Amino acid sequence: MARELPQKNATFIRLERPLFGQVARQLLGVGGKDVEACLALQRQKGGRLGDILRGRGLITRNQVRRVLKYQARWMARATEPDVRPAGFPFPVFLSVCLPAYNEAANIEDTVEAACAILPEFVNAFEVVVVDDGSKDDTAAIVTRLAERHPEVRLVRHEVNRGYGAAVGTGLRAARGNLVMFTDSDGQFCLLDLPQLLAQLKGRDAVLGYRYRRADHRMRLFNAWAWNRLIRLVLGVRVRDLDCAFKLFHRDVIDRLEMTSTGAAINAEILAQCVHGGVRFCEVPVSHYPRYAGAPTGAAFKVILRAFRELPQLWKYRKPATDPAAVTGEPTRAPGFLRSRMLTPASTV
Numbered sequence: 001m002a003r004e005l006p007q008k009n010a011t012f013i014r015l016e017r018p019l020f021g022q023v024a025r026q027l028l029g030v031g032g033k034d035v036e037a038c039l040a041l042q043r044q045k046g047g048r049l050g051d052i053l054r055g056r057g058l059i060t061r062n063q064v065r066r067v068l069k070y071q072a073r074w075m076a077r078a079t080e081p082d083v084r085p086a087g088f089p090f091p092v093f094l095s096v097c098l099p100a101y102n103e104a105a106n107i108e109d110t111v112e113a114a115c116a117i118l119p120e121f122v123n124a125f126e127v128v129v130v131d132d133g134s135k136d137d138t139a140a141i142v143t144r145l146a147e148r149h150p151e152v153r154l155v156r157h158e159v160n161r162g163y164g165a166a167v168g169t170g171l172r173a174a175r176g177n178l179v180m181f182t183d184s185d186g187q188f189c190l191l192d193l194p195q196l197l198a199q200l201k202g203r204d205a206v207l208g209y210r211y212r213r214a215d216h217r218m219r220l221f222n223a224w225a226w227n228r229l230i231r232l233v234l235g236v237r238v239r240d241l242d243c244a245f246k247l248f249h250r251d252v253i254d255r256l257e258m259t260s261t262g263a264a265i266n267a268e269i270l271a272q273c274v275h276g277g278v279r280f281c282e283v284p285v286s287h288y289p290r291y292a293g294a295p296t297g298a299a300f301k302v303i304l305r306a307f308r309e310l311p312q313l314w315k316y317r318k319p320a321t322d323p324a325a326v327t328g329e330p331t332r333a334p335g336f337l338r339s340r341m342l343t344p345a346s347t348v
Helices: 012-016 020-028 032-045 049-055 061-082 107-120 138-148 163-173 190-197 217-234 250-255 265-276 300-316 323-327 335-339
Strands: 090-100 122-132 152-157 178-182 205-210 245-249 280-285
Touching (some): 020 049, 061 190, 122 138, 122 163, 190 245
Parallel strands (some): 090 178
16 A cells, blocks of 8 residues: 555645655655665556565565554644544544455555554544455455454455445445445555545535546546446436445445446446435545556456446436325435435536
């Protein structure tokens, strides 16, 4: 999770967060030439700057966590005026859900980073890792991490059931009064969490969008086409449908229907939110290249499953017809939204 931020098209995110290399120099005494050499290697081959520094023997794993804690404290101070009078740590119990499939190369760094960062932002937290039938050591690594960190829980699928199924399992297993999900491959950073918490007042959810996606052109095109299709078919108009950095109040999660087992899970969740009147906003978050392991989101079978599941989501397009309407009583919205209707938020 230790990364340098993009050098182009940066926004206020970069301005409010001290870079990992800068903190390593000031806090740990790493030489400037060493940092520059590691940054050059990162630009050439990719990867996490913290791992590159650690691989060269310049810092230890514990020192990586120390840098992340410092960055988290900085972000908390920078964002605190936006969350007054509550302040940081935010008075909530947050569940972070991480779907994982064959992420042995990434899961330890992701979970360790979460355990270092989250205490600066929230009073209490848990990290729920859903191992979706991995064939590598993902489950064993998480089990070992849970022995060191009581906040970490492992939930297992005996066989691979798909990304959507893993997201649904994690959200249902969550115990916090705030619930979020993100990916376990390190492409998102929890240092962006204060920006979501700062926008939560008066809203039911806050959605991240990747202001500069670190994906190849074909994946960017696929995402653009899928977003357009979901806008047309389901009427869901958001900046970044599949951004895996979403935060919800617990009562929203409790009332969601989650039947999609594949990549259509985000469309299913947001279709219910948009047409049910859930109040939400969108904020920019950082996005990084995958450091290790093989991505599966662009696989043909994943895309095919999403298209197969899409017709099942049409029921969320408009409020469901309710037999009570015949008697003159108000019709009810689909799924979890039957208990209340809220003023819709403005979307892009």
